[in-house]
Amino acid sequence: MIEALKQQVKHTPVTMGLFTITIVVFIFELIASHGQTDNARFLVSVGAKWGPDIAHNQAYWRLLTPVFLHAGIMHIVTNMLTLWFVGPIAERAFGSWRFLMLYAFGGIVGNIFSYLLSPLAISVGASSALFAMFAGLILYGVRYRDNPTIRAQGATFLLFVVLNLFSGLLAPTIDLWGHIGGLIGGMMSTVMLGFVGKSGQYALSMRLTMCAVTMLLLILTIYAGGSVS
Secondary structure, three states: OHHHHHHHHHHOHHHHHHHHHHHHHHHHHHHHOOOOOOOHHHHHHHOOEOHHHHHHHOOHHHHOHHHHOOOOHHHHHHHHHHHHHHHHHHHHHHOHHHHHHHHHHHHHHHHHHHHHHOOOOOEOOOHHHHHHHHHHHHHHHHHOOOOHHHHHHHHHHHHHHHHHHHHHHOOOOOOHHHHHHHHHHHHHHHHHHOOOOHHHOOOHHHHHHHHHHHHHHHHHHHOOHHHOO
16 A cells, blocks of 8 residues: 555655645644634635635735635545545646646636635635646547547546536535636646647647636736725
C-alpha cells in the first residue's frame, strides 16, 4: 500500500498536493471552529466567498480560498474522494501544470459566477474546481473520440455532471452557480491550455477567444461592486 501511495505521488503530484493541502486546511478548520465547521460566521472569517466583502473591500482572494474550505465532514469526504479517484485521470490527460491551472482557474471562475449571480450566498468547497476537472475530461472525450475508452469515459463524466446539476436544483444549500461557473471555467481553461502533446492543442482563434472571455469576466467582477448590497 505504501509503495502504491509513493507511485501515486510520483505520477500525480498535483492531485496528491491538492488533496493534502485541503485535508490540512480542514483539520485547521476543525480546531479553530471547535468542530463547528459549518458555522456561517466562522466560514466567512476564514475565507468563504462572501459577496459584500469582495465588493466593498476588494477581497478578491475570496474567489480562490473557498476551494480549500469545507463545511462539514461529509462535504470534504465527498469532494476529496472525487479528487482522489478522478484527479489522477485528469492529471494524466492534461499534464501536471495544466491540471493545476485547470483546477485553480475553474475554481475561481466558479466563485466569480457565484459572486455575480448569488452574491449574498456564503460558499465554500472544492466543487467548482472539481466541476472544472469534469468539464476538461468531457472535452478530452470529445477531442479523442476515436478512442472508444476515452470517448466512453467522457460520456460517463457528462452523465455525472448532468445528474449533479439536476440534483443541485433540488438542494437549496448547494451553490449551483458555483458549479455551473466551474464547468464553464473548466471548458475555458481546457481550450486555452489544451492537453498533453501537440494534438491536444486547440486552434489559436479559439484560445484567443477564451482569453477575451476571461478578460470580460475579470472586468465584470471588478465593476460588480455597485450591485452587491
